[in-house]
Amino acid sequence: MSANRRFRRVVRIGPVHVGTYNDGRGREKHTAACTAPRCGFSTDYDSRAAAELAARTHRCRVR
Ligand SMILES: [Zn+2]
Numbered sequence: 422m423s424a425n426r427r428f429r430r431v432v433r434i435g436p437v438h439v440g441t442y443n444d445g446r447g448r449e450k451h452t453a454a455c456t457a458p459r460c461g462f463s464t465d466y467d468s469r470a471a472a473e474l475a476a477r478t479h480r481c482r483v484r
Contacts, residue, residue: 427442429441437476439452449469451467462479
């Protein structure tokens with residue numbers, strides 16, 4: 422686990438935030454993470470498009 426994940430280009434799609442970070446080996450990784458308190462959805466993707474798609478299609482159970 423890396424302590425210096427610095428997210429860039431963070432956007433919000435519904436309750437889900439999508440951010441891009443560098444994995445320390447010169448590659449970009451993309452994370453989609455839901456901000457709803459008890460949801461816990463958070464997944465890493467190799468492509469920005471995949472992360473944004475996951476954010477758009479995420480259906481939060483917590484209301
Ligand atoms: Zn959620």
